[in-house]
Amino acid sequence: MSNTEVKKIEELTNQEYKYGFVTDIEADSLPKGLNEDIIKQVSAKKGEPEFMLEWRLKAYRHWLTMEEPTWPNVNYPPVDYQDIVYYSAPKKQPQLESLDEVDPELLKTYEKLGISLEEQKRLSGVAVDAVFDSVSVATTFKEKLKELGIIFCSFSEAVKDHPDLVKKYLGSVVPYTDNYFATLNSAVFSDGSFVFIPKSVRCPMELSTYFRINAANTGQFERTLIVAEEDSYVSYLEGCTAPMRDENQLHAAVVELVALDNAQIKYSTVQNWYPGDKDGKGGIYNFVTKRGACKGVNSKISWTQVETGSAITWKYPSCILQGDNSVGEFYSVAVTNNLQQADTGTKMIHLGKNTSSTIISKGISAGKSQNSYRGLVKVSKKAKNSRNFSQCDSLLIGDKCGAHTFPYLEINNPTAHIEHEATTSKIGEDQIFYLNQRGIETENAIGLIVNGYIKQVLAELPMEFAVEATKLLSISLEGSVG
Amino acid sequence: MLEVKNLHASIEGNEILKGIDLKINSGEVHAIMGPNGSGKSTLAQVLAGREEYEVTDGEVMYNGNNLLELSPEDRAREGIFLAFQYPIEIPGVSNTNLLKTALNEIRKYKGEEELDTFDFLALLKEKIKLVDLDQSFLKRSVNEGFSGGEKKRNEIFQLAVLSPKLAILDETDSGLDIDALKVVANGVNKLKTKDNATLVVTHYQRLLNYIVPDFVHVLHDGKIVKSGGKELALELEDIGYDWIKNGSPEVVK
Numbered sequence: 058m059s060n061t062e063v064k065k066i067e068e069l070t071n072q073e074y075k076y077g078f079v080t081d082i083e084a085d086s087l088p089k090g091l092n093e094d095i096i097k098q099v100s101a102k103k104g105e106p107e108f109m110l111e112w113r114l115k116a117y118r119h120w121l122t123m124e125e126p127t128w129p130n131v132n133y134p135p136v137d138y139q140d141i142v143y144y145s146a147p148k149k150q151p152q153l154e155s156l157d158e159v160d161p162e163l164l165k166t167y168e169k170l171g172i173s174l175e176e177q178k179r180l181s182g183v184a185v186d187a188v189f190d191s192v193s194v195a196t197t198f199k200e201k202l203k204e205l206g207i208i209f210c211s212f213s214e215a216v217k218d219h220p221d222l223v224k225k226y227l228g229s230v231v232p233y234t235d236n237y238f239a240t241l242n243s244a245v246f247s248d249g250s251f252v253f254i255p256k257s258v259r260c261p262m263e264l265s266t267y268f269r270i271n272a273a274n275t276g277q278f279e280r281t282l283i284v285a286e287e288d289s290y291v292s293y294l295e296g297c298t299a300p301m302r303d304e305n306q307l308h309a310a311v312v313e314l315v316a317l318d319n320a321q322i323k324y325s326t327v328q329n330w331y332p333g334d335k336d337g338k339g340g341i342y343n344f345v346t347k348r349g350a351c352k353g354v355n356s357k358i359s360w361t362q363v364e365t366g367s368a369i370t371w372k373y374p375s376c377i378l379q380g381d382n383s384v385g386e387f388y389s390v391a392v393t394n395n396l397q398q399a400d401t402g403t404k405m406i407h408l409g410k411n412t413s414s415t416i417i418s419k420g421i422s423a424g425k426s427q428n429s430y431r432g433l434v435k436v437s438k439k440a441k442n443s444r445n446f447s448q449c450d451s452l453l454i455g456d457k458c459g460a461h462t463f464p465y466l467e468i469n470n471p472t473a474h475i476e477h478e479a480t481t482s483k484i485g486e487d488q489i490f491y492l493n494q495r496g497i498e499t500e501n502a503i504g505l506i507v508n509g510y511i512k513q514v515l516a517e518l519p520m521e522f523a524v525e526a527t528k529l530l531s532i533s534l535e536g537s538v539g
Numbered sequence: 540m541l542e543v544k545n546l547h548a549s550i551e552g553n554e555i556l557k558g559i560d561l562k563i564n565s566g567e568v569h570a571i572m573g574p575n576g577s578g579k580s581t582l583a584q585v586l587a588g589r590e591e592y593e594v595t596d597g598e599v600m601y602n603g604n605n606l607l608e609l610s611p612e613d614r615a616r617e618g619i620f621l622a623f624q625y626p627i628e629i630p631g632v633s634n635t636n637l638l639k640t641a642l643n644e645i646r647k648y649k650g651e652e653e654l655d656t657f658d659f660l661a662l663l664k665e666k667i668k669l670v671d672l673d674q675s676f677l678k679r680s681v682n683e684g685f686s687g688g689e690k691k692r693n694e695i696f697q698l699a700v701l702s703p704k705l706a707i708l709d710e711t712d713s714g715l716d717i718d719a720l721k722v723v724a725n726g727v728n729k730l731k732t733k734d735n736a737t738l739v740v741t742h743y744q745r746l747l748n749y750i751v752p753d754f755v756h757v758l759h760d761g762k763i764v765k766s767g768g769k770e771l772a773l774e775l776e777d778i779g780y781d782w783i784k785n786g787s788p789e790v791v792k
């Protein structure tokens with residue numbers, strides 16, 4: 058074995074520890090149910106400092122006074138919050154010997170996504186060879202980031218290693234009182250990512266949860282905080298196009314972004330949680346609070362999302378445009394098929410002068426699904442000369458699905474310039490037949506039409522991600538016509 | 540190449556094709572004429588595999604295979620091309636993208652390599668000249684906002700790129716001005732070889748001056764009531780279809 062190989066193997070064996078996503082807690086879990094005692098134990102098990110526990114408890118006490126929202130255009134049986142385990146140490150996935158032991162359905166999907174064999178093994182829990190690209194690449198990346206002063210680690214790690222930063226920014230965009238699910242998350246959050254980009258640093262690579270070996274173990278109450286100091290830039294990718302299965306039905310994540318003067322944050326998501334079977338059984342409820350604050354002048358936050366998974370999605374990545382001349386963008390593709398329900402959109406809150414926002418939302422509904430866009434554009438009294446452009450399109454496949462648009466406008470300054478466009482179209486059988494007649498099979502025909510429709514959003518995704526997202530979409534829509 | 544025997548087809552319970560017999564050999568050009576509503580487009584669509592139509596009787600053999608068992612895309616990959624009477628618009632999908640996907644799927648089906656991007660673009664540029672469309676049409680969304688005549692020319696452009704064995708042109712001439720008609724006919728003629736065949740559906744003898752048929756068939760009420768050489772088209776031009784409607788096709792003889 059060569060020296061470098063030995064080194065790589067060493068790196069790999071140290072991997073888990075290095076990443077810190079497996080915390081140094083013995084494998085165990087707390088009993089079901091939620092009360093102050095459970096929260097104290099969660100915090101203790103994670104070895105958190107006092108301030109963190111205080112914050113969790115404040116959130117919990119507030120949560121007790123709140124009621125679950127009923128306004129989204131989604132239906133689901135009530136969630137029993139006492140029937141959830143709020144802490145369990147990261148589970149080691151059973152190691153499989155080879156891909157032959159993996160569910161063939163899953164393998165088929167991987168293949169369609171063009172995921173490499175090695176990657177397939179990693180995703181499905183098969184022991185991987187020591188020389189495995191993305192892992193060694195990740196290690197090199199980590200070192201490079203450190204040199205630049207960039208912090209990229211798990212949330213738990215950040216709480217311990219960078220308590221001042223966490224204290225300063227946690228809850229500064231999504232306060233613990235914000236909404237039912239965000240408050241619950243604040244009380245019981247399991248883990249997530251923390252990113253800090255210091256002044257004048259341009260993060261040289263896409264930061265991605267993808268590199269986190271134990272991403273699947275961050276639990277159902279994920280929490281992410283990204284801070285970009287003055288004149289800095291970061292692009293962050295969340296999620297994975299490979300299908301994500303999880304036993305936890307309820308997911309309530311919180312993501313907070315902070316951009317200081319001239320800073321720019323680009324946040325891209327591909328969400329592919331298990332949507333449930335054709336009858337809608339067993340899918341994930343994904344209730345997320347994502348919000349970015351453009352605190353500084355000339356700062357910019359862009360959200361790009363491709364949502365294909367989950368039984369129910371409830372999610373409104375938002376921008377608070379506080380600094381003068383700040384810019385907020387929201388590019389979204391939300392796909393629903395079978396019995397999926399999605400109520401998603403954005404809020405653009407214009408507070409500073411000359412602030413501008415762009416909303417491009419592309420909904421695709423197939424099967425018996427329901428897809429709603431809900432967006433708010435708010436211009437405060439002081440936000441002189443602010444601008445918004447919104448385009449909300451819906452594409453229907455078949456005639457049993459529904460698309461709904463709920464645009465809200467609150468304009469309190471007469472100099473605001475607001476434009477809104479909306480269209481609804483349908484993939485027709487004659488379009489499919491036309492493409493079939495050119496030698497293109499139905500699945501690819503739908504892919505082609507859908508890609509044409511979402512081009513504008515895909516253009517915002519990093520190249521590789523866009524390619525995978527494209528394939529993912531056609532898989533999600535499989536069997537939706539005919 | 541194609542042999543249609545006693546083909547019956549219906550849609551939503553209405554029988555439209557009532558026993559069609561038709562034989563097309565490689566190298567031949569056949570024309571189908573007939574009054575509105577006689578079933579010409581239906582025949583074209585049934586051959587292309589449109590699922591809304593139910594074949595209730597008869598058979599169609601294509602190069603020794605049962606055509607009716609193939610999916611529409613496999614028929615296309617086996618070399619059947621339909622130029623639509625009403626070409627469909629596909630917003631957001633460029634002509635280039637459509638043709639690239641189509642050509643690669645066809646090549647894959649035949650066990651051939653994907654075409655190299657440069658070769659492919661060169662092919663498009665060469666073929667689009669054939670129908671006298673500007674290069675900018677390559678980037679435009681398929682048929683979206685095209686004029687009626689541009690849509691028809693675009694169909695022939697696609698035909699040229701995919702170079703099928705059996706091309707079915709459903710009223711490609713309607714909506715074309717005389718210059719465009721010549722361009723389209725010229726394009727079709729240039730693609731003609733001894734190995735492929737063309738089935739032209741038209742109302743007008745005009746087109747047949749340029750695309751000269753070996754056989755002309757008259758379709759009426761779902762049946763071919765008369766077949767002949769290219770002179771038949773001229774006779775029809777003179778006397779119209781009244782004779783069939785009056786039930787005495789003998790008159791023509």
Ligand SMILES: Nc1ncnc2c1ncn2[C@@H]1O[C@H](COP(=O)(O)OP(=O)(O)OP(=O)(O)O)[C@@H](O)[C@H]1O
Nearest residue numbers: 550551553555573574575576577578579580581582
């Ligand atoms: N869904 C349907 N239900 C009942 N009849 C139908 C249906 N679709 C088509 N038809 C009928 O089938 C007949 C044949 O139509 P087709 O389009 O094949 O005619 P055509 O010969 O191509 O006519 P044209 O010269 O006008 O293009 C017409 O009478 C039409 O009305």
Ligand SMILES: [Mg+2]
Nearest residue numbers: 579580624710
């Ligand atoms: Mg017709």
